[in-house]
Amino acid sequence: MLGQGTGPRVLLKYLREAMAEPLGPQERLDRIVQQIAAAMGAQVCSVYVRRADDVLELFGTYGLKAEAVHLSQLRVGQGLVGTIAAAGRPLNLAEAEKHPAFAYLPETGEELYKSFLGVPMKRAGRALGVLVVQTTETKAYEEEDVEALETAAMVLSDLVASGDLKGLSQQGTELDQSGTVSLSGAKLAPGIGIGQVVLHEPRVVVEHLFGDDEETEMSRLAIAVQSVRASVDEMISRNFNRTDGADGDDHMEVLESYRMFANDRGWVRRIEAAISQGLTAEAATEKVSQENRSRLMRSSDPYLRERLTDLDDLSRRLMKQLMGDSATTGNEGESFVVVARTMGPAELLDYDNAKLRGLIIEEATVSSHVVIVARALGIAVVGQVSGFVARAENGDRVIVDGDDGVIHLRPPEDVNESYLERVKFRAKREARFDALRDKPAVTRDGVDIELLLNAGLTVDLAQLEHSGAAGIGLFRTELHFMIASRLPRVEEQTQFYKSVLDAAGGKPVTFRTLDIGGDKVLPYLRTVTEDNPALGWRAIRLAIDRPGLMRMQLRALLQASVGRQLKIKLPMVTMVTEIDNVRATLDKEIAAQKKFGHELPSEILLGSMIEVPTLMWQLDELMQRVDFVSVGTNDLFQFMAASDRSSSYLANRFNALSRPFLRALREIVRACERHNTPLQLCGELAGDTLSALALFGVGYRSISMPPTSIGPIKEMVRSMNMGVVTDTVNAAIDESIGGQTMTEVLRDLADHQGIPL
Numbered sequence: 001m002l003g004q005g006t007g008p009r010v011l012l013k014y015l016r017e018a019m020a021e022p023l024g025p026q027e028r029l030d031r032i033v034q035q036i037a038a039a040m041g042a043q044v045c046s047v048y049v050r051r052a053d054d055v056l057e058l059f060g061t062y063g064l065k066a067e068a069v070h071l072s073q074l075r076v077g078q079g080l081v082g083t084i085a086a087a088g089r090p091l092n093l094a095e096a097e098k099h100p101a102f103a104y105l106p107e108t109g110e111e112l113y114k115s116f117l118g119v120p121m122k123r124a125g126r127a128l129g130v131l132v133v134q135t136t137e138t139k140a141y142e143e144e145d146v147e148a149l150e151t152a153a154m155v156l157s158d159l160v161a162s163g164d165l166k167g168l169s170q171q172g173t174e175l176d177q178s179g180t181v182s183l184s185g186a187k188l189a190p191g192i193g194i195g196q197v198v199l200h201e202p203r204v205v206v207e208h209l210f211g212d213d214e215e216t217e218m219s220r221l222a223i224a225v226q227s228v229r230a231s232v233d234e235m236i237s238r239n240f241n242r243t244d245g246a247d248g249d250d251h252m253e254v255l256e257s258y259r260m261f262a263n264d265r266g267w268v269r270r271i272e273a274a275i276s277q278g279l280t281a282e283a284a285t286e287k288v289s290q291e292n293r294s295r296l297m298r299s300s301d302p303y304l305r306e307r308l309t310d311l312d313d314l315s316r317r318l319m320k321q322l323m324g325d326s327a328t329t330g331n332e333g334e335s336f337v338v339v340a341r342t343m344g345p346a347e348l349l350d351y352d353n354a355k356l357r358g359l360i361i362e363e364a365t366v367s368s369h370v371v372i373v374a375r376a377l378g379i380a381v382v383g384q385v386s387g388f389v390a391r392a393e394n395g396d397r398v399i400v401d402g403d404d405g406v407i408h409l410r411p412p413e414d415v416n417e418s419y420l421e422r423v424k425f426r427a428k429r430e431a432r433f434d435a436l437r438d439k440p441a442v443t444r445d446g447v448d449i450e451l452l453l454n455a456g457l458t459v460d461l462a463q464l465e466h467s468g469a470a471g472i473g474l475f476r477t478e479l480h481f482m483i484a485s486r487l488p489r490v491e492e493q494t495q496f497y498k499s500v501l502d503a504a505g506g507k508p509v510t511f512r513t514l515d516i517g518g519d520k521v522l523p524y525l526r527t528v529t530e531d532n533p534a535l536g537w538r539a540i541r542l543a544i545d546r547p548g549l550m551r552m553q554l555r556a557l558l559q560a561s562v563g564r565q566l567k568i569k570l571p572m573v574t575m576v577t578e579i580d581n582v583r584a585t586l587d588k589e590i591a592a593q594k595k596f597g598h599e600l601p602s603e604i605l606l607g608s609m610i611e612v613p614t615l616m617w618q619l620d621e622l623m624q625r626v627d628f629v630s631v632g633t634n635d636l637f638q639f640m641a642a643s644d645r646s647s648s649y650l651a652n653r654f655n656a657l658s659r660p661f662l663r664a665l666r667e668i669v670r671a672c673e674r675h676n677t678p679l680q681l682c683g684e685l686a687g688d689t690l691s692a693l694a695l696f697g698v699g700y701r702s703i704s705m706p707p708t709s710i711g712p713i714k715e716m717v718r719s720m721n722m723g724v725v726t727d728t729v730n731a732a733i734d735e736s737i738g739g740q741t742m743t744e745v746l747r748d749l750a751d752h753q754g755i756p757l
């Protein structure tokens with residue numbers, strides 16, 4: 001509830017007057033906090049401003065002790081005020097003391113006050129400070145109050161950003177933007193990108209907050225909305241044509257859901273409401289965008305959070321329209337790296353692809369829509385580097401290393417030089433591998449090796465031809481489900497699988513049925529919360545309990561493969577009886593297809609992944625039930641070694657190239673030989689040269705890997721003598737000679753044979 005005789009509109013009017021008066025900076029701030037306290041019916045209103053050292057300093061207050069001003073301080077993340085700045089979201093508490101982050105500042109005399117409402121003062125996505133109101137009664141503020149305070153915070157952030165308050169603190173409020181910054185983040189897409197920083201977000205800064213005439217602002221908004229919608233339509237049709245369906249399907253789906261947002265009436269209506277409170281069209285857009293952020297960021301639903309970036313993206317487009325700012329694409333002729341806090345997929349396509357070398361994005365994961373699009377464009381991406389945007393400036397030199405997940409901002413000359421060398425070296429290697437593309441993968445002593453590709457999205461398919469792989473050994477079907485905004489219908493799945501087979505052009509493709517559950521969450525499908533999701537209700541376990549989902553997928557696979565070979569493998573099989581269960585479902589689906597007179601695939605092969613150690617003691621029963629097997633070394637090793645595959649603490653602790661694991665892998669080869677069962681292996685081991693050498697040594701002849709590994713592994717295969725490798729590896733596995741580790745044995749072996757690693 002707002003204070004007597006006030007409302008957002010009146011509050012804005014007062015603030016506007018306070019901003020226009022000829023006052024000194026401290027006086028102006030004091031006047032503003034007084035106005036806000038009155039309008040909000042609060043006994044206290046305080047402003048905390050963030051300094052360069054990430055400390056929030058009390059800059060002005062109405063109600064707290066005046067001597068605390070410029071003395072009281074909290075670090076970002078500390079206390080309620082620090083929590084608001086860190087999270088960038090409001091806190092609305094009837095009893096502030098009960099909040100776990102509450103930190104009492106005795107010099108302020110705030111013990112008298114019970115309720116607390118604080119909102120971040122944001123500018124270009126960064127919290128420049130925090131605005132707080134407090135009352136003596138215990139009460140929670142209403143949504144309307146929160147919105148009014150957010151509007152006031154916009155005015156204050158404008159004041160901070162204008163530099164007016166700079167002289168008030170002992171410390172500067174400028175950020176240090178000069179030294180080198182090197183940070184580690186998540187590797188989201190491989191490669192190395194070098195260029196100048198192009199900041200994605202802070203270019204749009206609202207300059208005029210207060211609207212003079214509501215009608216004018218409304219019509220400015222209507223024209224801008226119209227033009228944004230038209231540009232979204234144009235961009236989507238441009239991308240439809242450009243990709244010819246070859247690498248476009250995944251991001252087309254993403255763009256379509258984005259178009260839906262552009263046409264959402266609710267969004268525009270809320271901006272109109274903010275205009276009628278007295279804001280300009282651009283300030284109203286910014287305000288609604290901030291409200292959306294704080295609402296959606298609270299959501300733990302990954303689907304909603306992903307929608308947030310779409311909304312941010314649209315708001316920025318709209319603001320650019322309103323303020324006449326066109327998208328920046330870097331200086332003429334210069335390579336550049338885009339730096340963003342968050343980003344919608346469409347915005348990345350606005351940049352000039354020819355000069356775009358990389359993306360640094362604070363809030364994204366491997367499966368974020370924008371990252372999927374970035375991978376399709378083939379640029380390096382590093383993510384999860386919080387606070388990076390604030391430290392970079394347009395035009396700064398930056399290196400983004402997607403191979404190692406490292407960023408160097410304003411790098412010193414020696415780092416720069418060494419990366420330029422790396423880029424040259426990579427280009428030379430690429431040229432060498434390209435030359436091998438059409439050559440066979442055969443060893444010097446004539447043993448044929450099948451090198452296959454791991455894939456999961458349409459964008460990966462181009463790599464099949466480019467890398468010279470013999471086919472797709474692992475098609476992770478869950479990726480298609482993970483980027484979709486809803487469960488793909490049977491017809492959609494059928495079309496998708498058909499496009500995969502078409503792109504493979506007769507090369508074999510092994511589809512793995514859905515491996516969801518664990519960390520692979522489908523945003524639209526409720527799953528359970530488990531203590532150990534990797535060991536939980538996932539993959540085939542879930543499929544058996546939810547046969548509808550499995551039947552849909554099997555039907556789509558059958559329909560997509562009419563007249564061609566269909567090869568399916570099952571993930572996370574623990575007991576061989578699970579295969580019987582799926583086989584029965586598959587048989588039913590085949591019978592249904594026949595009954596309706598549909599044609600069938602020319603051949604149907606059902607295989608099992610070996611990822612769970614129990615299968616090691618069911619190998620003979622397993623071989624009798626399947627047409628082929630495929631070892632998933634990522635999971636098999638994690639379960640055998642009881643070592644979480646994604647834990648950075650354990651990453652270098654246990655080595656898959658150790659005798660126990662290699663002995664187990666050899667047991668599988670022997671069982672396959674006994675039963676004449678075709679054997680494949682997929683998982684990261686297959687893509688590493690030293691590990692692949694060990695795999696060849698124990699008898700693997702068909703391995704599946706990421707596209708970038710095909711060239712190096714083929715080069716190795718063509719330089720090795722399989723007889724020597726087999727003898728050496730097997731002897732070393734049986735008995736440790738001279739105390740050498742397997743890694744040492746393999747390195748020596750490569751050295752002696754002149755095998756490039």
Ligand code: PEP
Binds near residue numbers: 474515611635683684
């Ligand atoms: C594996 O476990 O080795 C595997 C290939 O499957 P994923 O990495 O998809 O779990």
Ligand code: MG
Binds near residue numbers: 571611632634635
């Ligand atoms: Mg697996």
